[in-house]
Structures are given as C-alpha cells and as structure tokens.
Amino acid sequence: MSTWLLVGLGNPGPDYERTRHNVGFMIADELARRARASFSAPRGMRASVAETVISSAGVGSPPGDKLVLVKPRTFMNESGQAVGKLASFYKVPVDHVIIVHDEIDLEFGQLRIKRGGGDNGHNGLKSVRAHLHTGDFYRVRFGVGRPTGHHAAADHVLATFPSSMREDLAAEVQRAADACETLICEGLTATQNKFNS
Numbered sequence: 001m002s003t004w005l006l007v008g009l010g011n012p013g014p015d016y017e018r019t020r021h022n023v024g025f026m027i028a029d030e031l032a033r034r035a036r037a038s039f040s041a042p043r044g045m046r047a048s049v050a051e052t053v054i055s056s057a058g059v060g061s062p063p064g065d066k067l068v069l070v071k072p073r074t075f076m077n078e079s080g081q082a083v084g085k086l087a088s089f090y091k092v093p094v095d096h097v098i099i100v101h102d103e104i105d106l107e108f109g110q111l112r113i114k115r116g117g118g119d120n121g122h123n124g125l126k127s128v129r130a131h132l133h134t135g136d137f138y139r140v141r142f143g144v145g146r147p148t149g150h151h152a153a154a155d156h157v158l159a160t161f162p163s164s165m166r167e168d169l170a171a172e173v174q175r176a177a178d179a180c181e182t183l184i185c186e187g188l189t190a191t192q193n194k195f196n197s
Contacts, residue, residue: 003066004054004184005092006031007083009101009124012073020144021076021157023173024100027142028069030177035060039071047072047082056185065184077123080131087132097137098180099128104153106143109172110197111179113140115188138183142176
C-alpha cells in the first residue's frame, strides 16, 4: 500500500471561500465528502488534513492506497511550507504528490493534468516547488479563465465566482475530483486521455 498526498491550493478563511483562487480547496472538499472524511488541523503542520483510502471502487473504498487530502492553512504564496512538512511526515515521494490549482491560461472548466513543468507565475506552485526542491509532481490544473478588459489577474483570481455560475462550478468541481481519482487509480496517460481539454 502506498500513500498519496493530494493538495488543494487556496487561501484560508471565509473571505476567500468562493474565489477562483480557491478551486483547489473546493476539489479537496469534494473528495473528502465522497470519502466521508473530516478535516482536522494536526499540530505544527500548517494545514487541514483528512486521511482516507482510495481504490478502483473510488475514494473512501478499501482496500487500497492511503490518500491524504490537504488544504494549507497558510496563504497561497506560502503553500509549500505545509506541503513540504506533510510530504516528509508521511514519507510521500514526489511522484505521489498531486497539486490541484486554478489556472488562468485555461478557459473556465477546462482541465489539464500533467507532471512537472514550471510555475507559470502561480505563487502557490512556486512555493511548493521551493519546498519540495523539484517541480516533478503531478498537477491538476482547473481553468478559471483570464480577466476581461483592464482587470488585473490578481483581482480576477481573488474575486468570487458569480452566482450565475454556481451550478456549472459544482459540476466542474465534480469532474475535477473524478480526474484526481482516475490519476491515482489509472495513471497519467489514461487521465489525460479522459479529462484533458
């Protein structure tokens, strides 16, 4: 049995809950909901953590691999502190680390799953790379689209999704959670073929 670390990136606190930057948290929450797993805050880890299992029958279905769901309790640009500590604590190799994050270079709802690559100006990824000393982890990139007009990218990702998108957002979060399960159970190529858009 191996252990997987799946980290949803976001900012802590109610002010950021429904923002584009927090889709990683939303997807981690959806996986925890499926597994009927609860998040707690282990001392010194700077993250909310939920432990479950994952098998071909789905998340929360034993027997299978251990799955540790993580939502850092730091701000986005310090996410790597929690990721580095937890990867070390659970002895998870980098090829079993999955980072789920927002991506402005993809249209809303588009998914791209890959391993490795740069941080593309994403401060959360930059921090994770710095603390893991490599970028060779898996990424599940969730499209939030680029801002229109003269809006800055930072303002765009820190804005909440409009209420008119609520149903679409819920459906796309489900699909991204499906992609995370597929990545662990079936591997990268199968996941890319099924979900990359």
